[in-house]
Amino acid sequence: MNVKSRARTGAALAVAALGLGAVLAPAAQADPNPVTQYRTLAGVGSDTTQDVLNGLGDVVVNAFNQKIIASWNATGTATIKTKTTGCVINRPNGSSAGIDALRNAVDTNSGCLDFARSSRGPVDTTSTDLTWIPFAKDAVSWVKRSDSALPANLTAAQLKDVYECNLTTLNGVALTPLLPQANSGTRQYFLSSIGVTTPGSCVTQGVQENDGTVLDTAGDIAPYSVAQYTAQEKAVVTDRRGAAVLGSVASVAPRNADKTLNLSFPFTRDVYNVVPTPKLTNATVASTFVGSTSKVCAAATTIANHGFGTLGANCGTTTLKGER
Structure with a gap:
């Protein structure tokens, strides 16, 4: 785990300890x-x-x-x-x-x-x-900050390049890809879906999954359970989205207009x-x-x-x- 991932994880734990x-x-x-x-x-x-x-x-x-x-x-x-x-x-x-x-x-x-x-x-x-x-049934998409200039749509090939550190900027924004900790099933499914065996050295690893508050710079992107995002948005569960917004893959949105799961999304599980x-x-x-x-x-x-x-x-x- 690199220094940046330790800082992010530590910050998340500190927030929890303070009683979010x-x-x-x-x-x-x-x-x-x-x-x-x-x-x-x-x-x-x-x-x-x-x-x-x-x-x-x-x-x-x-x-x-x-x-x-x-x-x-x-x-x-x-x-x-x-x-x-x-x-x-x-x-x-x-x-x-x-x-x-x-x-x-x-x-x-x-x-x-x-x-x-x-x-x-x-x-x-x-x-x-x-x-x-x-x-x-769930889906896994990616999230960025709502105030980021990153595009709202990426292809699986682009995501692969991002997480292998072959694509480092988009729309003039330096990319800082994030991944959950190693025991995460979402991490494993996401990497498998985009064809990544070994993440590149630019990837910050070890953040808690389905927690958008870890996105603190414009270049941050991370995988996110679509079901978790929806439940958090509906306040059925604790809202951890922060500024995170769901992205599309190959121009397919992860949710339908009524915010139900889009079964045509490429990454469903x-x-x-x-x-x-x-x-x-x-x-x-x-x-x-x-x-x-x-x-x-x-x-x-x-x-x-x-x-x-x-x-x-x-x-x-x-x-x-x-x-x-």
Whole structure:
């Protein structure tokens, strides 16, 4: 991580430490409320889907009207406690960190985690130990500052050149591309979509994803979940957009005129809840996540309110498996 990325990350953490929530009251509860309400299914991971899972945690209930899902945000306190006994773990930040935490819980038989939030599919398919269960559709676009002279539209080829540092200025503005931290599923999906294997040395790495407040110069651009942007704009969740505005790719806007997800946008993706494959037969896991009539898939209004598209019959499928 270069010096600039440390400065940006440090600034973001400093704002959080000073209690940004006291200035912009969060629209959605972070972490289970109360945190001592140890629900049946505990999950961690993706920043992109943390808020929609918090929303689902409020509406997905069992036959006794008890909440089932406990989902911990990607950022917050350094450690979290996920079960009544023991289970104090470091808070995982991002899809990969959440998946690795789930793998560790399985390998150690700790019972501390039941699922991981992921905005990416499997990157290692050497085993079928985990199952990625899709529940919503998202897109990843790029953002710039609203007061920047950068163009509002870029092609995938231009984005590739920007993030490989072959294109360093546009409209007379020196480009300063940003990327989320390494465990981010959004980072991985975005780089894959634009064909970048190794970002160039000009790229500032390590910023928190889906946080437009890190864009502090005219040349800054960064990937952004379109669903997160919409939910923040609607004040369904805490608004972290700052001056960030969504850009188009190849003249295709990421949203329709009514601000719903544009399914014709080039970079759309499914988002997932990841569970240990042997747990697919567990009654609570199955009724919560598996199949288009599962409790999560049936909560289409909550999913749409958080800016995501719904998957219809493809929601809750269990064909996608891997190691991590």
